[in-house]
Amino acid sequence: MVYTSPFFKRGVVQDYTPAQDGTYEWELSDSPLAAVWITIKGDVDTSHPCINNMADLITSLDVWHGAFNVVHYSHTIDALVMNCKLKGHWPYLVNSTQTDGEVSGVTFPVLFGAPYLNLNMALPGSHSNRKRLVLGIDIDNSYMDGVKLDIAEVILPGASPVGCIKQEELDVTAPSTGDLDVWLQRNWDLLKLDIWGTTIPHSTSFTSTIERAGLEIDDVYFGYEGVPWEILHGELMDELEGSGPVEDHIHADPSSGSTGLPTQLEHWIANYAEFDFFYQYDLKWRAPLKDCSTAKFKYNCGAAEAFRLSTASYVLNSQLERGF
DSSP states (O other): OOOOSSOEEEEEEEEEOOSSSEEEEEEOOSSOEEEEEEEEEEEEOTTOOOHHHHHTTEEEEEEEETTEEEEEESSHHHHHHHHHHHHTSOOEEESOOOOTTOEEEEEEEEESSSSSSOTTBSBOOOSSSOEEEEEEEOSOOSSEEEEEEEEEEEEOTTOOOSEEEEEEEEEEEOSSSEEEEEEOOOSSEEEEEEEEESOOSBTTBOOOSEEEEEEEETTEEOSOSSEEHHHHHHHHHTTSOSSOOOOSOBOOBGGGTBOSSOBOSSGGGTTEEEEEOOGGGOGGGOBOOTTOSOEEEEEEESSOSEEEEEEEEEEEHHHHHHTO
16 A cells, blocks of 8 residues: 555544454554554443443453564553553543433553654564454443444554554552562563552542552662652643543532532542653653563552552564564
8 A cells, every 4th residue: 555644544443343242353554553543432321431431341452463462451441541641641532421321432542652653663564473453342341332343553654663662461469468579571671650559548548559669670779669659640640631531520519518629530540550761752761671680569568459560661673573
């Protein structure tokens, strides 16, 4: 195909309706790829969905470049949060509604380079290492019925990117409270590390699954040491422009005795926090995990329970072609 523009956004499927729960696969372009855009949409059920409930209709999200797993998530909401941070914008809501039977959905990108449309950072063009998007799909849940998908890819014709962004989710269960470590992958430099915790400050308690956290490389703290959860959550929130999509919040109503700020303003994103080593999309801030001897996520645990880490790493495309 002959391209006449420096980028080309092309639809892969529209209104795709999976017949049953399962794994579905789409082949992507052989050309350099900047991003894949995904829309999850369906009919609102009576349980009143929020963005995380819509995201649950995709039960796994993987992008492959040949045998190399470039993107892997088992919780699509983690992918949405990471990629909204990489792009610097909230996701787009399709007909935000809480009315039973009406259509709704959410659109978000999966980026292979940042800032968006970066000629030096994208999946490389290749005819031998075919690119594939693989989604696990749950066609109905208690919030949405009759899921449909729209998928588009963003091509950078003629680009020769040096590297790309690899993304991966890690599920962890804290064995106890107190000071603990999680060993991190050391093949690639780290750009962003997102954290999802089961417990966050609420009601009368400030307890969090992750009370405070830091990064240690070769037994020396790098970038973060013992930073409290609330500050790490604030770091995730402060780069997303505008008020963002807010669902199910309750406005203050002094006449009925409800005073103060609206409640649940963050709602679905309140359980997330972040380490950021990609400030203003500059690679000079990245955490040098590649070829280090040890890399640890060091944290103080307030509740011994499940949490998740999602990483966005910088991978040289020469490594990508070799498959490691």
